[in-house]
Amino acid sequence: MQLVVESINKSFGAKKVLNDINLTVKPSEIICVLGHSGCGKSTLLNLIAGFLKADSGVLQVDGVDITGPNKSRGVVFQDHALFPWYDVLTNIAFGLTVQGMPEKEAEVLAEQYLNMIGLKDYANHYPDELSGGMKQRVGIARALASGPEILLMDEPFGALDILTRDTMRKELLKICQELKPMVIFVTHSISEAIHLGDRVVVMKKGQIAKVYDVGIEHPRTYNHPRFSELMTEIEGLLMDEVDVSQVIRD
Incomplete structure (x- = not known):
């Protein structure tokens, strides 16, 4: 590459x-x-x-x-741009499901990246419950989930x-x-x-x-x-x- x-x-x-x-x-x-x-x-x-x-x-x-x-090519912006109506796990899995991956498979992969960024205990939290640093971790995990x-x-x-x-x-x-x-x-x-x-x-x-x-x-x-x-x-x-x-x- x-x-x-x-x-x-x-x-x-x-x-x-x-x-x-x-x-x-x-x-x-x-x-x-x-x-x-x-x-x-x-x-x-x-x-x-x-x-x-x-x-x-x-x-x-x-x-x-x-x-x-x-x-x-995955992109991470200064503004994390998370969907406030989705929990953390769904935010990470969202791009995968849009690409056609079955929902359950997308969630399993999203969990792997959630573990990688150290937020496995926050899977069911919503963005407004997270600190700024946590939100950026989720944004990075979402970008990484597609395997860029x-x-x-x-x-x-x-x-x-x-x-x-x-x-x-x-x-x-x-x-x-x-x-x-x-x-x-x-x-x-x-x-x-x-x-x-x-x-x-x-x-x-x-x-x-x-x-x-x-x-x-x-x-x-x-x-x-x-x-x-x-x-x-x-x-x-x-x-x-x-x-x-x-x-x-x-």
């Missing part, structure tokens, strides 16, 4: 949002896309998801053009408090170690990108400014020399942005 993004351009009306984007992602690689609001990172994610179409360029998975959404080879995550932890966010990062890494999906993770947080990513793609003004190889074994800590070096380098790269305050250290 290889993702190829080649010479991608995208505009909305007269506004150029992406300009000549090139990126190749290897199987099981975690890529963190970092930049301030309006730099084009979420637009890139939506193109890969198949929700948008590029104006020009090539978007392919294993040589096959991306022409629309596909169950091989690529997991696309658009600032999924952005609305969480710092302690919950740290816990969710660790949970995500555990899931990635077990299931080994390719992950494209959009974030505003420099430290989050370095904590999670095999590579960090820094975007500025609709272009890829630089790609950093992180090169640190997990679990990663702030006091690792390479971590501090990357924090300083990326902050410096983003310092000339007008909205640099929207890109955070943590």
